[in-house]
Amino acid sequence: MNEWLHRSIEYANKQNYLDDLFNVYPIIPSGKRKINPYIWKEVELAFKAKNNTALVSALLKLELFPIKDSFIAYLKHDKKALNRNPELLKRICDQLYELSLDEIFVRCSAPKETNRQIGPMFKKWVNSGALGLTPVPLNLFTYNTEDAILHASDKAMKAFAQTYLGYKRKKGLDFLARINGRYIIGETKFLTETGGHQNAQFEDAITTLTLPGVQAIQIAILDGVLYIPSDSKMYKAITNEYQEHNIMSALLLKDFLHAL
Numbered sequence: 001m002n003e004w005l006h007r008s009i010e011y012a013n014k015q016n017y018l019d020d021l022f023n024v025y026p027i028i029p030s031g032k033r034k035i036n037p038y039i040w041k042e043v044e045l046a047f048k049a050k051n052n053t054a055l056v057s058a059l060l061k062l063e064l065f066p067i068k069d070s071f072i073a074y075l076k077h078d079k080k081a082l083n084r085n086p087e088l089l090k091r092i093c094d095q096l097y098e099l100s101l102d103e104i105f106v107r108c109s110a111p112k113e114t115n116r117q118i119g120p121m122f123k124k125w126v127n128s129g130a131l132g133l134t135p136v137p138l139n140l141f142t143y144n145t146e147d148a149i150l151h152a153s154d155k156a157m158k159a160f161a162q163t164y165l166g167y168k169r170k171k172g173l174d175f176l177a178r179i180n181g182r183y184i185i186g187e188t189k190f191l192t193e194t195g196g197h198q199n200a201q202f203e204d205a206i207t208t209l210t211l212p213g214v215q216a217i218q219i220a221i222l223d224g225v226l227y228i229p230s231d232s233k234m235y236k237a238i239t240n241e242y243q244e245h246n247i248m249s250a251l252l253l254k255d256f257l258h259a260l
Contacts, residue, residue, distance in 0.1 A: 004248035004256055005238060011249055012227035021223055024125045024250045025190055032109045033063055040105070047101055052093040053082055059096075059108070066107035067095050122174060122188045122221070122250060127151055131254045133177075141178070150176040161185055165216045169208060175221060175253075179260040183216035188250065191224035194232040202226065202234050209245055217260075219246040221253060 011017050039061050046054035059065055060079060065072045071088055075081055082089050096104065126149060127135050135151030136144075138160065150157055154172025161167030161176060165183055175186040187208045189201045202222070209220040226234035227249070238247055248256055 001239070001243045002245060002247065004246055004252055005243060007252055008222075008247065008249040009227045009229075009239075011251060013229070017227075017249075017251070020251050021249075023130075024223070025121045027121075032111055035062065035105065035109050043104070044101060047096070047104070050097070052089050055096060056082055056089060056092055059104075062108050064108050064110060066099065066104045067092065069095075122190075125250070126175065131257060133257075141176075145178075145181065147179050148177065152176075157185075161214075161216070166213045167211070167216075168213065169211060171204070171208065173208070175219070177257065179257050182260060184219060184257070184260070185214065185216045186219035186221050188221035189223070191222060191226050191234065194225055194230070194234060198225075199233055202237070206237070206242060209242070209247070217246065219248065219253075219256070221250050222247055223249050223251075 039058055042058035042061075043055065045051075046058055056075070057079060060072075060076055065076075069092060072092075099107075129135075131149060133147060133149050135149040138150065138152050138156055141148050141150045141152075142160070150160065152160070154174060157173035157176045158167065158169070158171070161173060165185065167173075167185065171187075173185050174188040175184070177184045185208070187205045189205050191198050191202060205220040205222060209218050211218065222238075225232070226238060229235060246256075
């Protein structure tokens, strides 16, 4: 097994992994969403009058709709569709009327999901100098040969890798560095659950890790539940098919770069 993958699994299962990981991903629940009082008044009036069209129309103006339904996103883009689909409107409103106005308010004002907040955290941690190198902007990174970490957007990192390193994906990169004349590219994920969307996130990182023809060291900077011994798809993948690849926790990235 790859040294860095092995050490990541050991770290996650035998040390204060989560306490240390909080330095990379300082996840604190966000406050409740603010509800526009004028829109909420529309909701109240429509709810009490059992005006289905007005009720759903008002709720669609809010950031978060109070019930889960696969058709809500469509309605947000085309509100006129409410008038053309009476059965859908009735089905949604039947669910809404089973709730109290207080419950609808609570659901509409629920905090944003944590996993939607963690995206920029890794880069903020890297840019703080946590890896022992102060990241530099694109012009300095491009025209110097010294050890450096690129401080740039995902899109700019992708463009550099496409131009100089044979990177073929259209997907942006989360990490790009140069150590002892060798380039390192990588994608980072904090995987909080197994299955579904999180499996897709894992596969996305693996695609960058295994992309052929790249003139750089390819790494996947992964953290979370994938290191817990289990029958999950992710754990099986990293301990079998991908066990010789450079998969590692962000907490070991500094050591990895130093070893180069």
